[in-house]
Amino acid sequence: MELLTRSIDIVARSEYHNKTLTRLFGGNSLRACYTLAITIFSLGLFRDALYERVLRTQPYTPTFHHPYIAYLLLALGNTLVLTSYYALGITGTFLGDYFGILMDEPVTGFPFNVTSAPMYWGSTMSFLGTALLYGRPAGVLLTVEVYLVYRAALQFEDPFTSEIYAKRERERKAKGKKAK
Numbered sequence: 001m002e003l004l005t006r007s008i009d010i011v012a013r014s015e016y017h018n019k020t021l022t023r024l025f026g027g028n029s030l031r032a033c034y035t036l037a038i039t040i041f042s043l044g045l046f047r048d049a050l051y052e053r054v055l056r057t058q059p060y061t062p063t064f065h066h067p068y069i070a071y072l073l074l075a076l077g078n079t080l081v082l083t084s085y086y087a088l089g090i091t092g093t094f095l096g097d098y099f100g101i102l103m104d105e106p107v108t109g110f111p112f113n114v115t116s117a118p119m120y121w122g123s124t125m126s127f128l129g130t131a132l133l134y135g136r137p138a139g140v141l142l143t144v145e146v147y148l149v150y151r152a153a154l155q156f157e158d159p160f161t162s163e164i165y166a167k168r169e170r171e172r173k174a175k176g177k178k179a180k
Contacts, residue, residue, distance in 0.1 A: 004043060005153050008095075011036065016098040016164070029099040030091070037094035051142065055131065058138040065135030073129030080122025083111045093119070097164050106165070116158070120150040 014020045021032035085093050087109065091101045111118035124147050131139025 004047065005149050008040060009153065009156060012095045012098040013160070015095075016160075022099060029101060033091050033094065033096050033099040033101055037090050040094055051127065051139070052130065054142070055134045055136045055139045058134075058136045060135045061137050062135060064132060064137050064140060066132045070129045070131075070133035073125045073132065077122040077125030077127075077129060080111045080115070080118040080125070084118045084122065087112065097161055102165065102168055117150070117154055120154065124150060 011021070015022065015032070015036075019029075021036060022029040025032040025035065087107045088103070090096075091099070092103055092107070096102070106112075111122075115121050124143060127143040127146050128140065131137075131143055
């Protein structure tokens, strides 16, 4: 999990600084971003399938089996994730800002008015919900790892993304001053 998250971060930063993927796609940043999106989405599906498979091989523990809490976590988690996709679109969701594909304005409505990282927290809730649905303590431990990895990722992602948008605003202001 941590390796996957770190690898995506390295690829995205390489794109931002060197336009690595954009050059591979003949200068087409949108095509490069969509390809990265498909890759990240596919790896996420693979990760989720592995997680579910691992849970099935672990011992069932009745004290960890809480279907009502599990379904609530799954519903809330998936709501956060899906509404984030809807609010951000594909390029907003899958690192388009690293490709120079920036949103016009920050998204501040739901689910971003609940948390600044609804995909990460929604995903974490879904992992925990799945662990509680299956009654597997190993799933709870893996969820803790997911939580820690996402927390660490946000320590790098949030400031970097903020700087991308701050740079755009500085460039707009500089362009506005030159026009006068």
